[in-house]
Amino acid sequence: MSGQQKMILVVDDEPDIVFALVTILEDAGYHTIAKAKADHLAQQMHQSEQLPDLILLDMLLSGQRGTEIARELKQHPTTRHIPILMLSAHPNAEREAKAAGADGFIPKPFDMDDLLEKVAAFL
Amino acid sequence: MRISSDEYTGIEEWHASSGHDVQFYESDDFLADRVSAFIQAGLEAGDGCIVIATPAHREQIERRLKAKGTHLAAARLRGTYIAQDAAETLATFMRERSPDPRRFAEVIGGMIQRVAQGYPARSVRAYGEMVSLLWQEGNRAAAITLEELWNDLHDSIHPFSLCCAYPMAGFAGEEEQQAFLAICESHEHVMPAESYAALATATERTRAITLLQQRASSLQAEIAERKKVEERLRQLEARKDAFIVMASHELKTPVTSLKAFTQILKRRMAQQTDHQSDLKTLLMLDRMEAQLERLIGLVGELLDVSKMESHILTYRDSIFDFDTMVRETMADMQALSTRHTICLEGETGAQVYGDHDRLAQVLTSLLDNAIKYSPEGQSILVRLSTHPEPDSSLVEVAVQDHGMGISEQHQAYIFERFYQVGDGQGGTYAGLGIGLYIARQLVERHNGRLWVESQPGEGSTFHVILPCVRQDVADPFGGSQYEED
Numbered sequence: 175m176s177g178q179q180k181m182i183l184v185v186d187d188e189p190d191i192v193f194a195l196v197t198i199l200e201d202a203g204y205h206t207i208a209k210a211k212a213d214h215l216a217q218q219m220h221q222s223e224q225l226p227d228l229i230l231l232d233m234l235l236s237g238q239r240g241t242e243i244a245r246e247l248k249q250h251p252t253t254r255h256i257p258i259l260m261l262s263a264h265p266n267a268e269r270e271a272k273a274a275g276a277d278g279f280i281p282k283p284f285d286m287d288d289l290l291e292k293v294a295a296f297l
Numbered sequence: 298m299r300i301s302s303d304e305y306t307g308i309e310e311w312h313a314s315s316g317h318d319v320q321f322y323e324s325d326d327f328l329a330d331r332v333s334a335f336i337q338a339g340l341e342a343g344d345g346c347i348v349i350a351t352p353a354h355r356e357q358i359e360r361r362l363k364a365k366g367t368h369l370a371a372a373r374l375r376g377t378y379i380a381q382d383a384a385e386t387l388a389t390f391m392r393e394r395s396p397d398p399r400r401f402a403e404v405i406g407g408m409i410q411r412v413a414q415g416y417p418a419r420s421v422r423a424y425g426e427m428v429s430l431l432w433q434e435g436n437r438a439a440a441i442t443l444e445e446l447w448n449d450l451h452d453s454i455h456p457f458s459l460c461c462a463y464p465m466a467g468f469a470g471e472e473e474q475q476a477f478l479a480i481c482e483s484h485e486h487v488m489p490a491e492s493y494a495a496l497a498t499a500t501e502r503t504r505a506i507t508l509l510q511q512r513a514s515s516l517q518a519e520i521a522e523r524k525k526v527e528e529r530l531r532q533l534e535a536r537k538d539a540f541i542v543m544a545s546h547e548l549k550t551p552v553t554s555l556k557a558f559t560q561i562l563k564r565r566m567a568q569q570t571d572h573q574s575d576l577k578t579l580l581m582l583d584r585m586e587a588q589l590e591r592l593i594g595l596v597g598e599l600l601d602v603s604k605m606e607s608h609i610l611t612y613r614d615s616i617f618d619f620d621t622m623v624r625e626t627m628a629d630m631q632a633l634s635t636r637h638t639i640c641l642e643g644e645t646g647a648q649v650y651g652d653h654d655r656l657a658q659v660l661t662s663l664l665d666n667a668i669k670y671s672p673e674g675q676s677i678l679v680r681l682s683t684h685p686e687p688d689s690s691l692v693e694v695a696v697q698d699h700g701m702g703i704s705e706q707h708q709a710y711i712f713e714r715f716y717q718v719g720d721g722q723g724g725t726y727a728g729l730g731i732g733l734y735i736a737r738q739l740v741e742r743h744n745g746r747l748w749v750e751s752q753p754g755e756g757s758t759f760h761v762i763l764p765c766v767r768q769d770v771a772d773p774f775g776g777s778q779y780e781e782d
Binding site for chain 1: 545546549550551552553554555556557558560561564565589593609611
């Protein structure tokens with residue numbers, strides 16, 4: 175992917191899953207930033223000059239919950255436009271993710287091609 | 298054992314002049330003996346007598362009266378004996394589901410005055426089963442109201458003695474205790490059933506009461522103990538379900554990274570080389586991915602069962618093309634087996650309203666079974682057909698294999714949780730034994746049916762019938778929301 179490389183923020187507290195997600199996305203030509211914790215993420219992003227083009231956000235993070243972060247990001251004018259795809263292995267998570275304002279949901283375990291397809295749909 | 302009426306020496310007679318008695322009974326014979334003795338004594342004493350009973354009981358009572366030499370026809374002619382059907386009499390004064398006091402007083406009061414024939418001194422005896430009928434219908438409130446209306450009638454018109462009777466079996470269960478007390482409270486005299494009435498002497502009766510007290514006390518202790526155990530089981534069941542949900546989530550976390558790494562490796566290997574040794578590595582990665590999918594499937598099945606038990610399984614209903622769903626599922630399953638050929642016969646052209654993925658899961662499960670239990674390979678036939686019914690339309694998909702088949706003994710259990718059919722040599726086939734249980738639950742949730750026809754050694758056919766959307770009905774679901782968690 176040349177020219178403007180899209181940036182994806184990956185937030186998951188499971189290092190191996192972050193590693194896998196980052197590898198899949200970078201192999202596909204995206205630029206990634208990874209975070210294991212997301213406490214105060216919304217505040218940090220509201221003040222940041224460089225915002226990601228998409229966020230892959232795990233739902234059950236240690237510390238602040240993914241749904242809470244999604245809600246904060248979607249309420250703020252500077253971050254409201256950033257698509258959020260939530261990931262979770264929890265059986266009833268999709269409805270909760272949508273209620274929190276997520277634009278899409280990826281159930282764990284995910285399929286690599288499905289993941290890339292869903293990401294591409296927003297970029 | 299039938300106790301003849303002469304043996305009821307241990308129980309007092311029903312009260313002849315006035316009062317409101319209740320007789321509990323275990324057998325109709327005992328009741329008929331008691332009522333016929335009560336009426337016979339009344340007719341012999343020149344009293345007016347009323348029997349309001351079911352046809353079967355009236356017949357039993359009158360047979361006994363005639364056997365004892367009572368001239369019922371003459372008493373009827375004289376107007377001192379009235380026999381009425383309980384249900385018909387009840388219908389004359391019931392309004393909605395409750396007895397109307399004014400109509401009751403007119404109907405029953407009138408009947409009492411008729412047999413009294415204007416003689417203030419004439420005693421009247423009445424036996425009634427209307428309260429018992431209401432009780433047996435489950436209309437407890439109306440039965441108790443009617444008992445009270447009988448009591449009110451006592452105070453307002455010609456004096457009479459009344460006996461009602463209830464089968465003791467109608468009060469089985471702890472929840473009936475309060476109602477039983479209310480019935481006893483509304484009567485002046487309570488007569489026990491025949492197992493007590495057969496006791497002849499005071500010693501026998503006090504012994505029986507002592508034994509009953511002990512039995513009641515031990516039953517109460519047993520009930521308390523069982524409630525404790527039930528509560529403990531409920532807690533364990535809830536804890537088990539919570540554990541399965543938590544464990545499935547925990548299992549999915551390592552599986553997620555394993556699956557992702559496997560797919561990354563496969564893609565990178567495929568892009569970088571075409572050496573023979575690397576092709577073997579690619580093949581192994583393929584197998585790893587297939588095994589991971591199996592593991593994911595097993596975790597999913599465990600979760601489904603747990604959610605079904607807790608009634609929290611989520612459904613996403615929509616109208617979809619049934620044949621397309623079947624064809625897509627068949628293609629997915631065909632990709633997993635090179636030893637089996639899955640063939641399609643027929644079509645329905647129908648649309649079905651329901652959860653597409655869950656119904657595809659049912660077919661996947663049936664095809665998976667057909668593959669698993671046909672170890673020799675062979676073909677698997679999927680047959681589609683429609684069943685037009687007068688009130689609805691049904692679609693059927695049948696999955697037929699030519700494998701080992703299922704004996705009749707197993708057929709009764711294969712849709713139960715954790716039941717597995719062995720290979721006949723002490724081993725079992727892979728799986729948790731919950732696929733068919735889940736499939737049947739899913740089909741039944743869609744108002745359908747799932748069953749099997751099978752002969753050992755000749756294969757099995759699993760049939761699924763589901764209602765489909767009728768083309769001639771504009772809104773097949775009457776505009777109702779059909780969404781469920």
